Amino acid sequence: LADLSPRKSPRQARSEATVHAIFDATIQVLLAQGIGRLTTTRVAERAGVSVGTMYQYFPHKEALVRAVIERYLKQVVEAVETCCADMIGHPLVAASNALVSTYIEAKSTDADASRALYAASSELEVADLVSAAFRRLHSAAARLFQACPDAQFDDLEDVVFSVMASLTGATRVVFESGATPEMLADFRKRMLLMCHSFLVSCRE
Amino acid sequence: LADLSPRKSPRQARSEATVHAIFDATIQVLLAQGIGRLTTTRVAERAGVSVGTMYQYFPHKEALVRAVIERYLKQVVEAVETCCADMIGHPLVAASNALVSTYIEAKSTDADASRALYAASSELEVADLVSAAFRRLHSAAARLFQACPDAQFDDLEDVVFSVMASLTGATRVVFESGATPEMLADFRKRMLLMCHSFLVSCRE
DNA sequence: ACCTGAACACCGTTCAAGT
DNA sequence: ACCTGAACACCGTTCAAGT
Numbered sequence: 186l187a188d189l190s191p192r193k194s195p196r197q198a199r200s201e202a203t204v205h206a207i208f209d210a211t212i213q214v215l216l217a218q219g220i221g222r223l224t225t226t227r228v229a230e231r232a233g234v235s236v237g238t239m240y241q242y243f244p245h246k247e248a249l250v251r252a253v254i255e256r257y258l259k260q261v262v263e264a265v266e267t268c269c270a271d272m273i274g275h276p277l278v279a280a281s282n283a284l285v286s287t288y289i290e291a292k293s294t295d296a297d298a299s300r301a302l303y304a305a306s307s308e309l310e311v312a313d314l315v316s317a318a319f320r321r322l323h324s325a326a327a328r329l330f331q332a333c334p335d336a337q338f339d340d341l342e343d344v345v346f347s348v349m350a351s352l353t354g355a356t357r358v359v360f361e362s363g364a365t366p367e368m369l370a371d372f373r374k375r376m377l378l379m380c381h382s383f384l385v386s387c388r389e
Numbered sequence: 390l391a392d393l394s395p396r397k398s399p400r401q402a403r404s405e406a407t408v409h410a411i412f413d414a415t416i417q418v419l420l421a422q423g424i425g426r427l428t429t430t431r432v433a434e435r436a437g438v439s440v441g442t443m444y445q446y447f448p449h450k451e452a453l454v455r456a457v458i459e460r461y462l463k464q465v466v467e468a469v470e471t472c473c474a475d476m477i478g479h480p481l482v483a484a485s486n487a488l489v490s491t492y493i494e495a496k497s498t499d500a501d502a503s504r505a506l507y508a509a510s511s512e513l514e515v516a517d518l519v520s521a522a523f524r525r526l527h528s529a530a531a532r533l534f535q536a537c538p539d540a541q542f543d544d545l546e547d548v549v550f551s552v553m554a555s556l557t558g559a560t561r562v563v564f565e566s567g568a569t570p571e572m573l574a575d576f577r578k579r580m581l582l583m584c585h586s587f588l589v590s591c592r593e
Numbered sequence: 594a595c596c597t598g599a600a601c602a603c604c605g606t607t608c609a610a611g612t
Numbered sequence: 613a614c615c616t617g618a619a620c621a622c623c624g625t626t627c628a629a630g631t
Contacts, residue, residue: 200614221514225605235616240606308512310425316566347559347579354558355551362520375551379587383579386586404595429624439597444625597630604623611616 204242206232211249216298220250220305247309254311257302258318262325264291269325277336277388280329281381285352288322289373292356296369299360323349336388344387348380408446410436415453420502424454424509451513458510461502462522466529468495473529481540481592484533485585489556492526493577496560500573503564527553540592548591552584 210232214223225246229236243249268287272280292299306315327345330336338344359372414436418427429450433440447453472491476484496503510519531549534540542548563576 197613203614224603226603236605237607237617238615241614244606246605312565319562319566343575343579347576347583350559350562350576351555351580351583354560354562355554356558357561358523358554358558361516362523371547372551372554375547375587376555378590379551379555379583382586382590383583386582401594407595428622430622440624441598441626442596445595450624595631597628599626599628601626602624605621607618607620609616609618612614 200242203232203234203238206234207239207242207249208252211253215250215253215305216301219301220308223250223305250305250309251311251314254302254306255314257298258314261288261291262318262321264288265322266325269329272329273332274334277330277333277384278381280333281384282377284326284329285376285380286373288352289356289369289376292360293366293369296360296366300363303357303360319349319353322353330384336384338387339389344384348383351383352376352380404446407436407438407442410438411443411446411453412456415457419454419457419509420505423505424512427454427509454509454513455515455518458506458515459518461506462518465492465495466522466525468492469526470529473533476533477536478538481534481537481588482585484537485588486581488530488533489581489584490577492556493560493573493580496564497570497573500564500570504567507561507564523553523557526557534588540588542591543593548588552587555587556580556584 207228210228211223214228214231218227223246225236225239228249229239232239239249243252265284265287268283272283275283305311323342323345326349327341330338330345331341355372355376359369364372411432414432415427418432418435422431427450429440429443432453433443436443443453447456469488469491472487476487479487509515527546527549530553531545534542534549535545559576559580563573568576
């Protein structure tokens with residue numbers, strides 16, 4: 186199996202700046218040109234270094250995009266985790282609504298980036314990153330609903346899995362269909378209702 | 390904009406066989422090796438023709454994969470459309486359950502193919518095919534729920550959009566997470582409940 | 594009417610040579 | 613310790629030449 190992590194850590198100020206420049210260039214090319222036009226030459230050119238330098242810090246092109254996607258996923262996951270921690274102990278309806286709203290808003294704040302990264306994340310082998318992020322979302326949500334004073338679930342894990350699969354999967358469909366902000370707002374309202382009414386149906 | 394349709398129609402028996410061989414070879418390589426290892430040379434070799442021949446019938450590699458994905462989507466869409474037509478006039482719970490079950494089963498019957506094509510369909514520019522299929526699913530479902538004797542919806546189109554986004558999006562998440570048949574069966578049960586309880590919440 | 598395959602352009606990756 | 617860029621392997625696509 187190939188090593189997908191960055192190749193070495195910068196030890197001097199110069200190389201740290203280089204890594205940063207390469208990382209930024211990758212984001213810029215990705216958002217401006219899309220994954221299809223992201224070539225190592227283009228990234229290196231934009232970063233102002235040679236291709237060879239790029240390969241000193243990233244073992245291959247895929248690692249570049251993985252780094253960008255990883256940071257993006259982290260940002261979304263942490264927003265949801267913070268929300269879930271804050272809502273511990275609240276009643277079901279409040280917990281459910283906060284979770285759904287926070288997730289959709291985290292995706293919406295930079296909708297163009299979301300769209301570009303959805304496209305990129307499918308092209309390359311990033312299933313591991315996506316499922317790791319999904320697992321963290323799942324855990325945070327499970328803890329949240331576990332702590333609801335007005336709800337007991339027989340099989341919490343499975344119920345939460347379905348909620349999160351719907352929420353993340355449907356959100357992806359909406360972004361990939363190129364929804365307008367109005368459609369997104371409408372979608373958000375319906376997802377609030379859908380998740381809550383499902384959770385109520387599962388409550389014992 | 391590039392022309393993405395097949396380049397010409399076969400006019401003689403020989404060329405018809407050639408197209409068929411290329412099409413089959415594409416499916417075989419896609420399922421056996423994945424989209425990452427699908428090269429024009431490999432497909433041509435497997436089909437027993439030269440690359441040049443391939444380019445007589447398909448303008449580029451993407452068109453090969455599009456053709457395969459198109460046929461697959463058609464199969465799923467038609468299964469759902471048939472189901473929706475059959476269930477016209479049934480009560481909400483029966484209609485909803487039939488729709489959800491039919492969709493998930495259509496995806497499950499050839500789970501490996503579903504997985505391979507989910508991966509492929511993200512790599513290439515097939516958003517148009519996917520959204521065309523989604524639109525047909527949406528229409529069929531809207532007609533179905535419109536005709537439910539025990540349910541009236543204020544904004545049918547939007548309600549159905551959310552149901553179908555959840556159903557298709559969540560199913561994708563489940564397949565991409567490499568779910569076992571047992572997990573799939575469990576997921577199916579929960580989606581039945583989720584879609585139905587949401588529809589009930591929206592009913593006037 | 595259909596097929597071939599060498600040739601071309603382009604891209605990811607490497608590595609000997611530089612500072 | 614870090615950077616360069618020519619060189620290599622591989623892939624998508626074309627087109628003059630064949631049957």
